[in-house]
Amino acid sequence: MAGERQSSFRFSGRYRMTGFDKTWLDLREAADHAARDHGLQKQVIDHLAAAHGQTLVVDLGAGTGSTFRAFLPEALHWRWRLVDNDPLLLIEAKRRHAGSARIECMEAHLDAPADSLFFEARLVTASALFDLVSESFLARLVSELAQTNIGLYAALNYDGVCRWDEHHPLDDEVVAAFNVHQRRDKGFGPALGPDATPVLRRLLEEQGFQVALAPSPWRLDKAHAELQRQFIFGIASAAAETGLVEEADVNDWRLARLQQAESSDCLVGHWDLFAFR
Template sequence: MPRYAPEWLELREGADAAARAPEVLEPLSGFLTANPLVIRDLGCGTGSMARWLAPRLNGPQRWILHDRDPGLLDLAAARAPRSAADGSPVTVATEHGDITRLTEGSLAGTSLVTASALLDLLTRDELERLAMACAGAGCPALLALSVVGRVELTPADPLDTEIADAFNAHQGRSDHGRRLLGPDAARMASEAFRWHGMTVRTYASPWRLGAAESALTAEWLGGWVGAACEQRPDLAPRAEAYLRRRLAACAGNELRAVVHHSDLLALPLPTGGTP
């Protein structure tokens, strides 16, 4: 299933919601004083971040959903929440285009920038521009569910580590001339936002997949092993048998997976503060 297919995004939404770190809400709330809040969701997909976050924030909100796929934008807008935690209205607008070109001027009047499962798809320069834009605009950023390159499967298999290493290398590949950050993205984002004078907090946000998530686990396994083999074709003969074993265990409710992610909250410093 393609990474950005609506079916995949919907399949993972429950695991994403369970993994998101609610601890971000308390430190974030002190910075969200505008009325209404203006929240930009970069690479919004089907809008899962808005469905999770908007009902947890007080006050009227205007969400601006950004994506390069107009079909996903339509889905996200149609399924957006309509009320905040205190019953205030939530309105939605969409912007179709390249999210990697946002500037300080683009973020003028923005209360918060959010994104989910996005950082690993950026390059170093694109991440740098995002951090610089947020810092220049004095705009907090909540960047959730970034892969960190660690997977735990129970029961273990001798091929787990080799598959994981090949997958991580695939995530950091060059894509049409763009060198992706892959599993280094969360660490590099922390460094970039701090470099630009923002305070950074990180939170663990792992998927914990058991019997109830077997459909997601099976789909994730196929993509995980497939990417590993794309990176290292020599793995294919062993990986085919490995995937059969893993899918059989998943179908028998015998497989558990923890896929580690990180949530990052970057906050502007108070006037006169120091990093």
């Protein structure tokens, strides 16, 4: 049974994600919730409903509790352990859900979490996280989940696709550079970036998990204009850092894309994954 022994899991590397402040998380939440595959979420809900006794969900990189909110109202029937290295985000999570006795917040650097991190867990969740980590990071996590028989729901892992309905001649070049940057070390070793979902699927299947996948792309239109603008700034900055695109070209692309933020729809590819045994 899940949680029959305390976790000895250790993450390596420093958990140093920066820029994931409350404003950015709030800006993307509506797009995230709309993008999640609802069929896969239903599988997760059914899986947890089949558990005997109390059900504990451990959410890694929880921020202000967006994954919890994505599963409302069913989430109210489960216990939640929200894990993040940012105490300010956890304070905000507590403020937003002050009336819920089923939520506990744990501040933890994922390179050295407490031994009790996964204790009693039925499911581990993570959203928009695993494309930032290395294969060795995932291998250790999957090994721990296999030993403790805990399921995994990993949502919104970026797959390398960014596409606008109004084409720009530099789109492919800038996005390719951005994807190179996505594979740089984000604090957990060389990041998997767009390869995260197939690598995670392979690791899970090697440990005997059944794995279900579903696409969960962002579909951004003029209602998401500010999110598009912030995303464009992020892509341009990352692409420029690689040196693979001339700075002047990146600047031209960014300016053009910003001007079209309220008129050009954008698709950003992600995948959701649910694994269980």
